[in-house]
Amino acid sequence: MSIYLIGDIHGCFDELKIILGQVQFNPVADTLWLTGDLVARGPNSLEVLRLVRSLGDSVRMVLGNHDLRLLSIYAGISRNEPKDRMTALLKAPDIEELINWLRCQPVLQVDEEKKLLMVHAGITPQWDLATACQCALEVETELRSDSYPLFLDAMYGDMPNYFSSELSYLARLRFSTNVFTRMRYCLPNGQLDMSCKDIPNKAPPPLRPWFMLPSLVSECYSIVFGHWASLMGQGTPSNIYGLDTGCCWGGKLTLLRWQDRVFTYVPSNYQNKVSIKKCIMA
Template sequence: MAHYAVGDLQGCYTPFKQLLAQVDFSPSRDHLYLVGDLVARGPDSLACLEYVYSLQSSVTVTLGNHDLHLLSTVLNNKPANPKDKLDALLSSATLPDYINFLQSQPLCTYLPEFDSFISHAGIHPYWSIEHAIELSNWAQSYYQGPMAADYLSKMYGKNPAIDLPPSDPQLKFNTIVNVFTRMRFLTEHWQLDFDNKGEVNKGELLQPWFTHPRFKTSRTRFIFGHWAALQGKTSLNHVVALDTGCVWGGPMTLLNLSTNEQITSN
């Protein structure tokens, strides 16, 4: 049995299947951990979700910002962004099944057998793994619950503070979503920056979340996607960036969790 983590699919079905063929992936024997953004921008989001849905007992998804945006679009009956190329998916008769499946997936997961933490965008330096799992479970109870459409419709915004006020569940929800699905750079006070997506060198005022001293001494492996501009490089062997920009013409990347070997699509 093998365990694999795979970078952002973003509707790139053919490279995804080619990558799984390269490692002879078998749903009856192996398990996939997808770091999120299964859909949007690529040519075949419907095929990606159809296939992932067929693997349900052999796959775990940590939801990304595009996945949550799909949930919000469908649950709020809003038109999709044409750039996301979701027409075929949104017209599918089995769309409700795919939405239920995505709602059943977490924002992060921890695999003790590999001492590995997986999420779409990373983990905030101030959050322990145990706290992060608790926050993921709390947020999931809202995007699964009866008020899911309302909370998802209000999840957007650019509040930089890491606020988790019990008196304001919407703000708490937004903060959790922002960290797990949108985070890249943090300010000098380790608050969120939403305006920069590119290369790492932004000077002293902005720093990638994984440059916090905590990650230099941690033995845990942190696996994430979301940040294609990194081209899979973080300067830390145990902080693994798996979004290598397949949707923008780069390869798709798979990590063997047992051997730490990385494999890219042809």
């Protein structure tokens, strides 16, 4: 039995099928972990959602910001933009089933036996694991409720940018959603900065990537995340793995086999490529 972790798919269905074939993924014996952002920007979001849903309990995934955007578009809160490339998905006959399945997915995965966490964007250094799990549960409960459109309508916004026990419930939900699905940078005190998207060596001081700040969580767990394609999987501490390598932007789709830390890469537009690179993490 193997655990395979795959970075942001973004509708890149062909590359997903190829990479699963390369490692001979067996849904009966293996488990597939997905870092979120299954949809948008790539060409085949509908096919990706149908495939992942069909795999049932062999998949452990988290929701990303583009997955939440799909839910928001479906609920009539956000506008479907051509760049999202989700029109075929939104017009699909099974869209309601897919939406109801998607909004029941978590924003945080924890495997205590393997001391492994997965999230789309990151874990704020202000949280210990118990706080992260509680905040994740609150977001997940709202998404699974019949009133989820009300939550989505209040979700967007960059404030508050600092966690406190004094935050109202709604403010805490927005902060948590930003941490789990949008965060890249923090100030040294853990305050979120939601504006900077540059690579770390171009970020203005004193901003630092969330994974470079002291953390109670990363001291005890390995963390796998997506979201930050421009990192191309580089520059993180040894126990933190960034798996979004920009397949929908012409990069590659990345898979990590957890047992031996072997990476498999499939280039975007794979039909025009001939090689798959593998490396073993030092």
